[in-house]
Amino acid sequence: MALDRFFRRRRPQQQAGSDMPDLWTQCPACKESVYNRDLEANLWVCPKCNHHIRLEAGRRVEVLLDEGSFVQLSGRVHPTDPLNFQDTEAYSDRLVRAQKKTGRPDAILTGTGSILGLPVTLAVMDFAFSGGSMGSVVGEEISRAAEHAAQIGTPFVLVAASGGARMQESALSLMQMAKTTVALEGLTARGLPYVSILTDPTTGGVTASFATIADVIMAEPGALIGFAGPRVIQQTIRQSLPEGFQRAEFLLEHGMIDDVVDRRNHRNFLAGLLGVLTRRAPDALPTQQSPEQSSEQSAEAPA
Amino acid sequence: MALDRFFRRRRPQQQAGSDMPDLWTQCPACKESVYNRDLEANLWVCPKCNHHIRLEAGRRVEVLLDEGSFVQLSGRVHPTDPLNFQDTEAYSDRLVRAQKKTGRPDAILTGTGSILGLPVTLAVMDFAFSGGSMGSVVGEEISRAAEHAAQIGTPFVLVAASGGARMQESALSLMQMAKTTVALEGLTARGLPYVSILTDPTTGGVTASFATIADVIMAEPGALIGFAGPRVIQQTIRQSLPEGFQRAEFLLEHGMIDDVVDRRNHRNFLAGLLGVLTRRAPDALPTQQSPEQSSEQSAEAPA
């Protein structure tokens, strides 16, 4: 099976940039304690309850790309405080704090690499940085990454994780929704695929722009995905929300996403899909998914 | 008001081809008897209950086009019986009967003319001929009319009235759905508007092809419009149908048509709309509809 091969190629190991001070991690969903080493080997999916734990951007890159293939593009663009925004704290102070916490200039990491040998350009939002909020820098880096993909002729893969647009840049944040959309046009012009992966949570202006105009939209199981946040909706309608509302599975049922894909199958899914969309010859590396493998169809016994 | 002008220009009169043996007609909706002369002056809309009485194709042309402007295109194409179809009656006999009844080769009348001075090509389905069913001739005449419009550079207006595809030509009837769609492409290529008017009833393969891919879809009040007939649906779901189901107003609410337009306003509506879509200079003939004239908005008092 393809999954076996995947794991054979990616043995657990100590990662650069991801220190593991604690031996155990408590799963936020089932509250069980899991060995960090096991968790990492399982791509931070809880082995007990299958909960997909949120990933810091660097880890996401490791989960998706072939080992050692990542070449970073982002990092030179830094945020400013164009409105001199001050709430209970100055925006500039918030920025410094988030930068120290994450080691990144802003909530975005982009670069190139490969997935099962297939070259891609990748953009990963970092929820750890200010809730993955989208300001000018996030918009600019995503735009540049999309343009880079078009220029070098690779598919573009984006991992969304964001609470929405960054209030502290007001209308400038809002405009990133249009800006990124403009930048993605280059991929369309060159017939290159764009795949987005919606992870927990993806809401607001990010869902309402680049994240959902992808050619193919994947989502991680259980991810919260929506435009308005659940609290806002509850305030508006003053009634309780339906079970599973705005979760990935809910959106699949409502026709909004192409599939809910287990994190441990992302690489296979992407390689199989992008191989066909780019009309590459079937690879020596078999990444075959025949129709009966999808969860939906396995429910049907042959007649 | 525009309506007054309309009536001034179209006084009741004895029409060529429409003999009126009876002095009175009973409205099929409210059962009131109405003077034929009054009915004609009111464009066969019941003055008592506003019911839009079904129109024979020739009358429809008179209702829509400027007096004397109609030049017929259709008439040279005649139906055959390609399958040698025989049910309780031979198809060929059915055809002869319908031809005698209507004086037309098949359920379609096409031609050119003008609406408040604006040149159009027009196709009108004739429900009186075999329930307006679409076989090869209907498909061919509509296709030719659409192609003619593209060739001479006029908008195309189609009045639908049909129970659907004609069973007696089986798959050949079905293919008319694709054929007419192909023929309409010429209008798109030349940037010419296509407006359809759905009248009572428009169902089946006609609704599921040329009638609903118009740039603008008008419908007459109360017209039954749908894919499956109400009886078929009732048999499938074995429950009663909601009030007003498949009526023009229902479809407007469900976003399927552009507007429900009273027959007495068709000419104004079309002239105003087509004038803008073809970017003609505003005419000397005022056909203005400012926003507050729509029924919806008149409900709102200015603040």
Add this chain to the structure above:
Amino acid sequence: MTTPPTDLKATLLKLEARVHDLEVTARETGQNLDAAIHPLRAEVERLRTAPVPAANAPMTRWERVQLARAPGRPTAHDYTERLVTDFTELHGDRNFADDHALIGGPGRWQGRPVMLLMQQKGRDTKSRVRRRFGMSNPEGYRKAMRLMDLADKFGLPVVCLIDTPGAYPGIEAEERGQAWAIAESIQRMVRLRVPAVCAVIGEGGSGGALAIGVGNRVLIQENAWYSVISPESCAAILWRDSAQAPKAAEALKLTAPDLLELGIVEEVIPEPVGGAHLDLDAAAAALGEAVGRHLDELGKLNEQELKAQRAARFRALGAFTES
């Protein structure tokens, strides 16, 4: 024609053996395997009682209609499992729902990158209900259009496997514009810039089938049918008695050879003697070869030629005289 008539007997023996195996396993393991056993048993029963076509006895049109609908008839999945690799099912119309009666996604048709669209009836009672017996709601056609957009964008030929009694006739389907969805899907196919090969593999029911049937080539399996209306509905209207369906089937001339003669299809794809269900591998091989051959032929045409050929093909259909 690939399978000799003796194959029916062989198939029956094979199926009976499998039923027996399953029953033994169920006993031994204590597992309830009824979900697997029942359909097999039903199929055995069906084959036993099915009118066995003698080599010299051509089937009536009505018999073919029944064969095309038989529960054991291979579904689109049976073929794609054998013919398609790297398939990624893409879900949803990005508007309202994911329809399970019409599914699709990119994959490789015997190695050729394509966009696959297929009507899927389901293979057991539960999935048949979920897939509405292959009758799509508007969302199915809207998903199809979305996938056609992707096909055009990435230059993937479109392969459509048609198998539907018709579009679903329900209240909600009407509310959400069943007719509109079909009409727009027809138009979308007319506008495709890539090759499109369609194959009717079971039932080709009316507009619901044509919605994904506007191909550069339209093929049909030997025992499939394609018509403007089902024989039952036709009989109900014209004879005022749906029991007259066999008569209607004759009158409608809806079988593969009829359609070839009428110019509605380019080619009839042979099935094993007795029907595709008797030798699935052979049926799949014939379908794979025919679709693949047409894809290869169409691959030589450019966008304009493809659109022009498709338009001309459908523009020409119809029977009339001119005075």
Add this chain to the structure above:
Amino acid sequence: MTTPPTDLKATLLKLEARVHDLEVTARETGQNLDAAIHPLRAEVERLRTAPVPAANAPMTRWERVQLARAPGRPTAHDYTERLVTDFTELHGDRNFADDHALIGGPGRWQGRPVMLLMQQKGRDTKSRVRRRFGMSNPEGYRKAMRLMDLADKFGLPVVCLIDTPGAYPGIEAEERGQAWAIAESIQRMVRLRVPAVCAVIGEGGSGGALAIGVGNRVLIQENAWYSVISPESCAAILWRDSAQAPKAAEALKLTAPDLLELGIVEEVIPEPVGGAHLDLDAAAAALGEAVGRHLDELGKLNEQELKAQRAARFRALGAFTES
């Protein structure tokens, strides 16, 4: 005119300095920068000749937000009644419903054939409820896209009148893809082959406004606002107290002059002293003139130029430094 005179003076000085800079650059590089210089110069001229507001009545940002929302504030209909003839409202998204919060259709903007899209809050309680106070469901944006398709097909410039607190935050809106509809509408505007002029005439609330705000020119009335979030919601999140909305409004810099300075809009359309509601005809005249002028200017560009200009305009927005 309500801008405090000191701000006006400062703005004038700034704008004049920019005009001067551009002129110098043009001379030095030999580049023709008229396209950039002319709108700036026009704005300088406008500000110079604008009626000077009473010195004792400067409005705070929060006061402007309240003015933009006041029930007496003219709605899109108030303007189109005065500026648009031959209007035909086209209904429905051809998918699910007709949205009453976002409406549109072809008409003549002071004689010019255009496709009009407008958010409509309603003018009395009943119509406000029916129009969800200008908050569209996804169907509103899908209708907008359909009308943009028509605009492209018939070469009609698009005029958008923006006035919404935001897209509707409801269960059904989420179920039917509110975010998707907004994202697709933004993309649809990016792809327009015709000129698009947008004007914020009241509230420009977040993505719900931007969905029809991706114009070649974006204008804003003097007392309108445009922001990534409403002051109340911003205050609720950042101050954990929506009563701090006035503070949030200050911080968000969401007024017309702010947006001009940030480069979000090309032009501030003057309103009668005290607000557009005090002299509807004058307000309409100013709106009509500004939109019409930009339409005329854009009419000189071809499809490629229009798309390129619009793309470049939005691609350039953002504030960052580069190491």
